[in-house]
Amino acid sequence: MHYLIGYTGGIKGEEVQFNSELNLLLKPSATKITEAHSLNSLLSYLAVDHYDAIWVRWSLLERYYLIFHDKLEVLKKKIPLIILYGYNQIPGELCLKNDMVFSLIRENAMEEIIPSTVERIRHFNQFKQEYDSSISNDIRPNGYRRFVGNNDSMLNLYSQIIKVSKTDFSVLILGESGSGKEVVAKTIHQISKRSKYPFVSLNCAAIPENLLESELFGYEKGAFTGAQKSKEGKFELANNGTIFLDEIGDLALTLQGKLLRVLEDHTIEKLGSTATTKVNIRLITATNKNLNQLSDEGNFRSDLYHRINVIPMILTPIRERGEDITLLILHLISNLTKDNELKVKSVSSDLIDRIKSFPLDGNVRELENIITRLIFYSDSRELNTCDLNEATKINFKEPDVEIFQELESNNEIIPLKDLEKKAIMNALNKLDKHITNVANALKISRGTLYNKMKEYDIS
DSSP states (O other): OEEEEEOOOOSOHHHHHHHHHHHHHHGGGOSEEEEEOSHHHHHHHHHHSOOSEEEEEHHHHTTTHHHHHHHHHHHTOOOOEEEEEOSSEEETHHHHSOTTEEEEEEGGGHHHHHHHHHHHHHHHHHHHHTSOHHHHTTEETTEETTEEOOSHHHHHHHHHHHHHTTSOOOEEEEOOTTSOHHHHHHHHHHTSTTTTSOEEEEETTSSOHHHHHHHHHEEOTTSSTTOOSOEEOHHHHTTTSEEEEESGGGSOHHHHHHHHHHHHHOEEOOBTOOOOEEOOOEEEEEESSOHHHHHHTTSSOHHHHHHHOSEEEEOOOGGGSTTHHHHHHHHHHHHHHHHHTOOOOEEEHHHHHHHHTSOOTTHHHHHHHHHHHHHHHOSSSEEOGGGHHHHTOOOOSSOOHHHHHHHHHOSSOOOHHHHHHHHHHHHHHHTTTOHHHHHHHHTSOHHHHHHHHHHTTOO
């Protein structure tokens, strides 16, 4: 690989040592290394040659990063940019514009991180080279279209999305809550031949069973009390386009049979009508449940399961995506500050490390909530670990009855932390230490429960 390295140069011992160490770490994977010692020379090299990655020490960019980013856009150089920084704070400028950033590496961790980063660069460039400009133009160093992430699981997901978009096969998206299942469905539709037609989404768990049938299939005037005029259902609205049924595992058995009929003969029958209507739709479904197990238990029709599970796509939880969490945090800060006219001066690396240790069972949705609270509670606009406790704090609205009685009968004031600890231990004992059940009973996420248990030294 041909690398472009940018650092301030000079004869100072520290600069010489940094250059020597970086070159030594990159040499095993490099066919050629080009060095630039100023922003102008860095941009000049980029204008005339191709590079597989740009490694830049932050000291070269700290006053000119936004200019550098804009120049890269003008040059249409979507080359993996790796920022090497020496302090514990990630500069706020990287939060403003981060689509070109492939990775952030602390200088004291170069030896540990660079080998795996090199492999990720190799895989990213191989992935990008597989596609023509109509697709590769949507691939950025930090992700693809609305997605943020460049680890192997995400590159594999992007490949699947691009490949399945060229077909009309039914897709079943499997993943935890908040992992981006609807974003996957929308992206498949947007780059498919059906993109000129509607994308219609429906959450099967959000609508009562007695109303869901009319939502899906529509109804004729007079079909039931209150039906004063005919209404098109979601299948008709999605004709020639894509219909996305989220939480398909919550669909009632009676409706599963009707959905199967739509897939088999491509017709629907409105409530209150005996006539059938032809529909041409592409079906994408999603769930966080085990449909195979539900099928074995008789709670999901096996014939429907095989009909919708033509192309399964599995979304990796963000807690398993390593460095992608850093990119997601920068991306979320950019969106939140831009939409709310706020500013973040810097982000602590220790803060990011702490967030990476969270279970993050709510995935991107939970991460966005944490970052939103951090920005809200931070007075200095320098996001660090001291704001984290406030951002992840949960108020118990329904304390355990026994603890409540103890609170009333006790003449002394009991600290809130003691009450929290007792509430958690009480729930753990009553629910046989089943973490999910305990979290649900306490009305907090599993991630918050783990953090509280760690804070109060509860094993």
